[in-house]
Amino acid sequence: MSNNEKPQKTTDLHIGDAVPGCKKKDPMLVIDHVKKTFGGLTAVDVEHLEIPSGVITALIGPNGAGKTTLFNLLTGFDTPDTGAWSFMGTSLSGVPSFKVAQMGQVRTFQLTKALSLLTVIENMKLGAKGQSGESIFRALFPGFWKKQDEDIEVKAMELLKRFKLDTKKDDFAASLSGGQRKLLEMARALMTDPTLVMLDEPMAGVNPALTQSLLDHVISLKGEGMTVLFVEHDMHMVRHIADWVVVMAEGKVVAEGPPETVMKEQAVIDAYLGAHQETDLGEVTGRINIIKGEDK
Amino acid sequence: MDWGSILNNTLAGFLTPTTIAFALAALGLAMHFGFAGLLNFGIAGFMAIGGYGYAISVLTFGLPWWAGMLVGVLGSVVFALILGIPTLRLRGDYLAIATIAAAEIARLLFLTTAFTDVTGSADGLFGFNSRPDGSGFQNSNPIPQGTYGFGPFTYNEQTLWVLVFGLIVLTVAVWFLWALMRSPWGRVIKGIREDEEAVRSLGKNVFAYKLQALVIGGVFGALGGIIYTAAQNISPGVYVTSLTFFIWTSLLLGGAATIFGPVIGAVIFWVIQAFLSNLLPALSTSGILPVSTTQASTLRFVLVGIGLMLLVIYRPQGIFGDKRELTFVK
Amino acid sequence: MKFLLDDTRRRALRIILVALLAVFGGLSVSAPALGDSVGEEYSATVFGNVKIDGEPIAGVRIVVDGGGYTAETVTDSDGRWSIGVPEVRNYNVTLDESTLPEGISVLEGGATQEVEFGLTDRVAKNFFIGEGERNETSIFDQIVSRFIYGINFGLMLGLAAVGVSLVFGTTGLSNFSHGEMVTFGAVAALIFGVGLQLPLFIAIPIAVALSAGLGWSLDAGLWRPLRKKGLGIVQLMIVSIGLSLTMRYIIQFVIGGGTEQLPGFDSPKINLFGAVALSSTDLMSMGLSIVVIIAFAYWLLRTKTGKATRAISDNPDLAAASGIDVDKVIRIVWIMAASLAGLAGVLWAYFRPGIKWDMGTQILLLIFAAVTLGGLGTAFGALIGALIVGVLVEMSGLIIPADLKYVGALVVLIVVLLVRPQGLLGRKQRVG
Known part of the structure; x- marks a missing residue:
């Protein structure tokens, strides 16, 4: 991975010690007592968690830690057994997923959901909010939506250029590579003008040649004032771009803090490797082979 | 074998009230x-509710024909809502x-014989198209009595009136579907077909869109x-599950995700049906096909x-679908 | 439903057999002036007379049904009725017992009987009626006997339903052609038992063996190649609809549009207890179903192939990875499903009674109801679901009109899909 320039990290986000459940100075998401069980298995059991505004937060943890389930709960795609959570002060408990998205909290999926038999540009335009042509009566008469549709297309093309997909605009999404679909999904999410972008494993299955551009896109979201929460296994990526890291294991938050310190915590190493191992986490969980000594 | 009559009857299959009805339902x-x-x-249920809604409101409630047809359409809307509100959450095959x-x-x-007074049970209903009080569909026929057309396309004024009316309805339905599917509304609908969770994650009320689609398609069926x-x-023996499957065949012939495909599919279906229902018994009568004429007409199914x-x-x-745009994605 | 509560010895019955008009029916040049006739445009006529103790009964409802034609009429003040029919073929004539005076019912042969045209185009049908037990049967006895009938029907339905369930569990296909596999068994028994005059104990095993052969060839010739081709579930489902249409009309091509009977369908009823009477075929049918179901359960739970089947239903990839020959197991599942469906077809032909080309279509949705109720893909769930549906269908006849008895089952099907889509025995998973 090329580390030509270090992204500017935001620090000093928390109040008091960086312990699980600590208060943030400017929280965007506040989660309280959210619990979800499948059969006898507790998938998520979060006492208290705050996600800071305007920065990039990584959600990490071993397989089965409940990261994706927490994502589904926060976005209304699944309902918890108990608990409450709020987004910018508005309670989201029981709010259906499409309304959550309308409020500015947009997500992507671990298994990419590009709409295969729609063209790339149609995928993009679908993302735009508040389209009058999406109401069935106005849809019949182009006069109501033609102008707006053209504006949406301009905006979509700008985003596609940024994501280097503009040449593919009339191709079916099915014809894109896995990495291109990830890019398309992220670009489509941005069409909704979100406040909080939640990315579920944005790097999974992406060709290494594309990872750097994806990373740059994630960092640029922060530059544009958006808050990012992402799930990722690749510790190098986490260390590289995250301002804050939340570690989950067996459904609970076991640690949180700035990336440099949190990865050294015994609880985190235990969560991944079991007790008493001393290995760089990046070496174990990273997808890219590390040439020994490069990081030193 | 009388090839002239077989050809004649086959061509007649192009344009009949039944062909138009199939085209609408396939749409x-x-x-x-x-x-x-x-x-x-x-879809056979939607058609039955449309047909019976019309016939019953004319016969039992004495409504004029246009109001009866509106009742049929409203009946299918209600049926779509009753069916859709609980079931649209379900997985496809459910x-x-x-x-x-x-x-x-x-x-x-x-x-059932329980409602014979209203539905006519197994005998069905008749006498609702022409009414003694002049409020029937055929009473409003503007076409003077006579024979119109040429060759296989020869109709009396009653059939012609049904055909003209049917073609107007079909044209409006085709325009309606075309106008919807080129709009942002159509984009959302196609997105839902591909992956409803993705569409939901973009802030669209997927359930409402699915319900709207169910109602519109149901109205076309009605x-x-x-x-x-x-x-x-009208008789209940028509609206069996086989009818649904024949309409599916028409739809898939033309192309499921196209506007004109269903119409052309219905035409092809009925032309082939007309051809086979004339050819096969003729083959049997002339001894080429060693089966009885009843068996020969079964063969076409x-x-x-x-x-x-x-x-x-x-x-x-x-036939008309884009190869890349297969509709069997799930 | 034949539902004869026959106890002639216990009471004096005034049985009326009205004149056998059929003898001279064909001779009469003009039809007698009949009060209420239907279908006068047809040349063929079914007619009769309803009298008790020589007194005509007016206003009795008679329904003639067959070959897609149905017509009904009521008797006139002389007790006479006449219905014109389009074809010279067999028809079912039903006397609506609810329109008879209080305490009167059909005594022999049931309220629905078949008529057959002889050499003429007129045929008479008269019912033996008398002060029957219809209204004297206690509600309790009715409930008990309907329940037993329901169990009988449910067992038979279960034989058909486990096949749908196994196929769904292992391949994900909702097989719409399963109804025709049921018809196939009945038709095979008809061909060998009636056509070739073989004794039933030979004809029925042959029918089941042929059904097994059908299952084998369908998988070998159609389903396996399509699996290899990678068709989606929806595509497969529509292929099964095409197959259903094809088989249904081939069967009509072979046996025609009428109703055929297997030998011994009208075996006499045996009084068991109270007013509960079952025929020997009913008893044998139930016994056979139970034996086969137990054998099936043993196969599924104890044998290697049965265990492999369940493993594939649980997780096909894992099963394949652990060395199970998935294709071989699916082949066996198709053979099992088809043989059980074929046996169910034979039993159903006795239960209805009669074999008709579209009988499979009638039962398909009940099978789906049973499978869904029990839990898609769980074989034992399908059995329990079938018993519930069978009993429900028969018992609902006590409350709702007989021609709506399937509606109850279909409503249950939809409600189950809504409330508990995983069924009674299915595991809870996301299906929406």
Whole structure:
């Protein structure tokens, strides 16, 4: 991975010690007592968690830690057994997923959901909010939506250029590579003008040649004032771009803090490797082979 | 064998009230399945409700024909809502079984002797197209008595009136579907067909869109039933599950995710049906086919079944569909 | 439903057999002036007379049904009725017992009987009626006997339903052609038992063996190649619809549009207890179903193939990875499903009674109802679901009109899909 320039990290986000459940100075998401069980298995059991505004937060943890389930709960795609959570002060408990998205909290999926038999540009335009042509009566008469549709297309093309997909605009999404679909999904999410972008494993299955551009896109979201929460296994990526890291294991938050310190915590190493191992986490969980000594 | 008469009858299959009724119903299925991805195996139920809604409101409640037809359409809207509100949450194949069961329930309710006074049970209803008080559909026929057209396309004024009316309804339905599917609304619907969770994550109320699609396709189906009924009596024996499957065959022939495909598919279906129903008995009578004439006319339905299988296996996008835009994504 | 509560010895019955008009029916040049006739445009006529103790009964509802034609009429003040029919073929004539005076019912042969045209185009049908037990049967006895009938029907339905369930569990296919596999068994028994005059204990095993052969060839010739081709579930489902149409009309091609009977369908009823009477075929049918179901359960739970089947239903990839030959197991599942469906077809032909080309279509949705109720893909769930549906269908006849008895089952099907889509025995998973 090329580390030509270090992204500017935001620090000093928390109040008091960086312990699980600590208060943030400017929280965007506040989660309280959210619990979800499948059969006898507790998938998520979060006492208290705050996600800071305007920065990039990584959600990490071993397989089965409940990261994706927490994502589904926060976005209304699944309902918890108990608990409450709020987004910018508005309670989201029981709010259906499409309304959550309308409020500015947009997500992507671990298994990419590009709409295969729609063209790339149609995928993009679908993302735009508040389209009058999406109401069935106005849809019949182009006069109501033609102008707006053209504006949406301009905006979509700008985003596609940024994501280097503009040449593919009339191709079916099915014809894109896995990495291109990830890019398309992220670009489509941005069409909704979100406040909080939640990315579920944005790097999974992406060709290494594309990872750097994806990373740059994630960092640029922060530059544009958006808050990012992402799930990722690749510790190098986490260390590289995250301002804050939340570690989950067996459904609970076991640690949180700035990336440099949190990865050294015994609880985190235990969560991944079991007790008493001393290995760089990046070496174990990273997808890219590390040439020994490069990081030193 | 009388090839002239076989050809004549085959060409007549191009334009009949039944062909128009099939085209409308197939258009409804295109909305449901081709564009929105909803597996509706109960289109016969929508047609029955349209047809019976029209016939019953004319005969039992004495409404004029246009009001009766409106009742038929409203009936299908109500049926779509009753069916859709609880079942649209279900996975595709569950929806298929729920809709086929609902259509059978509707048919059995029209068939039962418990409501004979209103539905005519197994005999069905008749005498609603021409009314003694002048409020019937044929009473409003502006075409003077006589014979019109040429060759295979010769109609009396009554059939011609049904055809003209049916073609107007079909044209409006085709325009409606075309206008919807090129709009942002259509984009959302196609997105739902591909992956409803993705569409939901973009802030669209997927359930509302699916319900709208179910209602619109159901109304098209009801209009098909109404046109069918405007040309003849109504009887519950027509609205069996086979009718649903024949309409599916028409739809898949033309291409499920196209606007004109369902219309052309219905025409092809009925031209082939007309051809076979004339050819096969003729082959049997002339001794070329060693089967009885009854068996010979059964053979054409065997061929429909085989045709449906081959179509789905080898050309699922239909004759006019875009090969890339297969509709069998789930 | 034949539902004869026959106890002639216990009471004096005034049985009326009205004149056998059929003898001279064909001779009469003009039809007698009949009060209420239907279908006068047809040349063929079914007619009769309803009298008790020589007194005509007016206003009795008679329904003639067959070959897609149905017509009904009521008797006139002389007790006479006449219905014109389009074809010279067999028809079912039903006397609506609810329109008879209080305490009167059909005594022999049931309220629905078949008529057959002889050399003429007129045929008479008269019912033996008398002060029957219809209204004297206690509600309790009715409930009990309907329940037993329901169990009988449910067992038979279960034989058909486990096949749908196994196929769904292992391949994900909702097989719409399963109804025709049921018809196939009945038709095979008809061909060998009636056509070739073989004794039933030979004809029925042959029918089941042929059904097994059908299952084998369908998988070998159609389903396996399509699996290899990678067709989606929806595509497969529509292929099964095409197959259903094809088979249904081939069967009509072979046996025609009428209703055929297997030998011994009208075996006499045996009084068991109270007013509960079952025929020997009913008893044998139930016994056979139970034996086969137990054998099936043993196969599924104890044998290697049975265990492999369940493993594939649980997780096909894992099963394949652990060395199970998935294709071989699916082949066996198709053979099992088809043989059980074929046996169910034979039993159903006795239960209805009669074999008709579209009988499979009638039962398909009930099979789906049973499978869904029990839990898609769980074989034992399908059995329990079938018993519930069978009992429900028969018992609902106590409350709702007989021609709506399937509606109850279909409503249950939809409600189950809504409330508990995983069924009674299915595991909870996301299906929406």
